[in-house]
Amino acid sequence: MSTHLSSRRTATFVAIALAALSIHARADEHGHAARVPLKPLYVQECGSCHVPYPPRMLPTDSWARLMKGLDRHFGTDASLDPADVQALSTWLANEGRRTTGGVPPPEDRISRTTWFGHEHGHIEPSTWRLPSVRTPSNCQACHSTADQGQFGERSLRMPAGLSIRQRAAWDD
Ligand code: HEC
Numbered sequence: 001m002s003t004h005l006s007s008r009r010t011a012t013f014v015a016i017a018l019a020a021l022s023i024h025a026r027a028d029e030h031g032h033a034a035r036v037p038l039k040p041l042y043v044q045e046c047g048s049c050h051v052p053y054p055p056r057m058l059p060t061d062s063w064a065r066l067m068k069g070l071d072r073h074f075g076t077d078a079s080l081d082p083a084d085v086q087a088l089s090t091w092l093a094n095e096g097r098r099t100t101g102g103v104p105p106p107e108d109r110i111s112r113t114t115w116f117g118h119e120h121g122h123i124e125p126s127t128w129r130l131p132s133v134r135t136p137s138n139c140q141a142c143h144s145t146a147d148q149g150q151f152g153e154r155s156l157r158m159p160a161g162l163s164i165r166q167r168a169a170w171d172d
């Protein structure tokens, strides 16, 4: 009985230690483990056409520009009412990556940041155009828990239809 209890205590301790680690990981600059709890309004409004991208993956000024141009959002109209724009802009300004100067990624895309290039450099370029992937913006094609803001190696999956060559590059 007492050993049972103490193992439960150990489990609780481990859970607390892991939670502390994940808070620590929020400071990471490179979008790794960028585990900010996602605001429900954000998931609802910014997670319907694509995954709700983790706020730490872009600098705050990129988020601000995106939020000002929602009526011309990558060829679509993603307009919201002013109260929602205000609430999400405030949240993104707090949770986005803070930068000291530096050039924002082209088109304010996560998929065109320098770190994204480094993390995905080994992928055969043609892999991005497979019907099962279509675009680098489609994180979910390869990161099965991208919708929950998790991009760790354990949730990686090979998209369907990889050629032998694409598969070899993937495994590198
Ligand atoms: C009506 C559909 C729609 C909604 C709603 C929408 N988006 Fe998008 N978003 C798109 C499309 C389409 C793209 C371009 C995808 C591509 O290039 O394949 C995109 C791309 C993006 C990208 C760049 C992805 C990359 O390549 O790194 C970001 C960041 C983004 N959206 C943020 C948002 C935010 C923030 C909201 C909520 C305020 C939002 N989106 C709501 C359709 C939408």
Ligand code: HEC
Pocket (backbone or CB within 6 Å): 031, 032, 033, 057, 110, 111, 119, 120, 123, 127, 128, 133, 135, 136, 137, 138, 139, 140, 141, 142, 143, 151, 152, 153, 156, 159, 170
């Ligand atoms: C075609 C498949 C594919 C797509 C689409 C894709 N990724 Fe990845 N991603 C990978 C692979 C493969 C790795 C490398 C894992 C490794 O070797 O460590 C990776 C690594 C990462 C990592 C580093 C993970 C870690 O813990 O080291 C992050 C963060 C990441 N991707 C984010 C994204 C985001 C955000 C998107 C969408 C905007 C995206 N990825 C789209 C395949 C993909």
